[in-house]
Amino acid sequence: MMQKPVVLAVYVVSGVHAFLGVLNLVVGVIASIRAEVWRAHSVSPIWSGGFFLISGMLGALCARRMSSYVIMCFTAFSVVSLVTAVVSIQLLRLGMVNHTTDGHTFQKEQQDPLIYVALSVAGLEILVCLISVLLSCRIAKVAKEEMCKQRDGMFHVKVLGQKDIVVVTRPSPPGHGHGREELTAV
Structure with a gap:
């Protein structure tokens, strides 16, 4: 009877993925509208939010169907979302400083609060991605046990x-x- 808690946990993590994805998309759209010039740090939340949202949808599908293909897709997309979150953090860091032509950097006088929101969301998403990779391994084990139980005694x-x-x-x-x-x- 270990199936229900694992499936419930995957649904919860998928919901968090989707919520953070939508939040990142909104922050990215607002940041790109407010930006005078589009730079990588102003649109990176849009890309990472899209990956997070897709991860959430795949997680919900994974909890519903529990087929090996969907579980592998959820695991792979969670890993890709993890990498996307790390890249997004690196790009957002660039938005916090000004660069001079001689290679020096200095902190901007006026910080954009959306960068801090996007950094926080990306940091949370890294944690959620790590949890979802672990949960996908657990749900794969549950799916395998369920399949063996169905085949047992045939x-x-x-x-x-x-x-x-x-x-x-x-x-x-x-x-x-x-x-x-x-x-x-x-």
């Missing part, structure tokens, strides 16, 4: 003598047939 082999081996299929559940085993000689 048939078994009976040895009736030295040369007689019989494959016996699982009896039909009550109400779905005669309820007796079917024998297949091999």
Whole structure:
């Protein structure tokens, strides 16, 4: 019965992914509208927000379907979102300083609060991505156990003598047939 807590946790993490993605998209759109000149730090929240939102949608699909393909997609997109968050932090750092032609940097006199919001969201997203990678491993284990449970008991082999081996299929559940085993000689 470990399935329900893991699935619930994946739903929660997916919701957080999606919320942070939408928040990052909004911050990125506002930052790019307010920017006099578009630079990498002003539009990086848009890109990272898109990846976070897709990760959230894949996580919800993963919790609903639990197929190996969807679980792998969720894991891969969580890792890509993690890398995107790290790159976004690096680009947002550039928006906090001014660069001179001789290679020196100095802190801007007037800081943009949206950069701090975007940095905070990207930092939170790194934590969420790490948690979602761990949860995707747990849900993969749960899905594998569920698949083995479904396959378990489908048939078994009976040895009736030295040369007689019989494959016996699982009896039909009550109400779905005669309820007796079917024998297949091999």
